[in-house]
Amino acid sequence: MNLHWKNKPEKINSLSLSDKKIINELNIYSSHKIKNILIKSDNTVGISSLLNSKAMNKINDSGGIKLIYIDPPYFTEKSQLMKKTKEEIVAYEDIYNHSLEDYLNEIYIQIKLLHSLLSNDGSIYVHVDYRTSSYIRIILDEIFGYKNLRGYIIWNVDNGAKSKKFWSNQHNDILVYSKSDKFIFNSSSKLLKTKYSESSLKTHFRKKDSDGRTYRERKINSKSYKYYAEDGKLVGSVWNDIKSMEANSPLMKEYTTYPTQKPISLLSRIISASSQKGDFIMDTYCGSGTSLATATNLNRNWIGIDQSEKAIKITESRLNKNYYRIV
Ligand SMILES: C[S@@+](CC[C@H](N)C(=O)[O-])C[C@H]1O[C@@H](n2cnc3c(N)ncnc32)[C@H](O)[C@@H]1O
Structure with missing residues (x-):
């Protein structure tokens, strides 16, 4: 059963969506020793260019991309502002012409391209919220197959209730799919344990x-x-033990002022569950670079993409320049 909406994209041709300049730079990267890449670009263009570059050979020679984590905008229909600044500075736009169809078009193309990029034994984690999770679930069923749903995680972000008029939303949804029956799940990792x-x-x-x-x-x-x-015990599909404040309080070491920044502990659990040391992981909405910094801590290689100037600047401040190339 597929979801249909007006102007749903049909054929997606990665060559026509790619950018020659990015392909050239990725070709140069392919002969370089460094494995990690940060791409400053629209992600449809970034992934399409990657798919049509020699960089894919280098990645596939290392076993391919085993894990994709994406945390796209949630269709809040607002500009997302940097925190703690006197003037309003936009980190990224989450408006999509106030059209759910426009939003789904982007997500649909993105997931289609990511599916073709992911290794056959790889997994994808799609982090969204109540606004769009039901639609994205059906899109993922269509592209990955509903039998490949490996987890529907409810992350309790643990904020106080904000509304007295209706039920305040206090959780995010993280939808997990594998590309096939073969996939990594490190259930013995300490990071999957809770009290x-x-x-x-x-x-x-x-x-x-x-x-x-x-x-x-x-x-x-x-x-x-x-x-x-x-x-401790193995955690299930409801995660109550990771606090969003870890990333969102100015008192915490990992806080960066980037809106919607996710905690390192959340990404540590995801990355340690679904990849091994030395594997490639990818995040095409990398924001402040939480997944990339965490992947580095856990000895994984990574590819990050974001189109926001602010996101790239903050991501760079969290990474060691000697260990990645920027495209
Ligand atoms: C929810 S934030 C990600 C936050 C990130 N997980 C973190 O921990 O900081 C979504 C990000 O997607 C980026 N983004 C939105 N649309 C994009 C597009 N078409 N191409 C590339 N990046 C995009 C935004 O710039 C923003 O940084």
């Missing part, structure tokens, strides 16, 4: 080992397993 609740600790974790560590024992198929309280 047990007080009630669970009291009810189940009643034993202590000789080192004083609290644990519970469970029998599964007549085999006994030990679970230590300090290891």
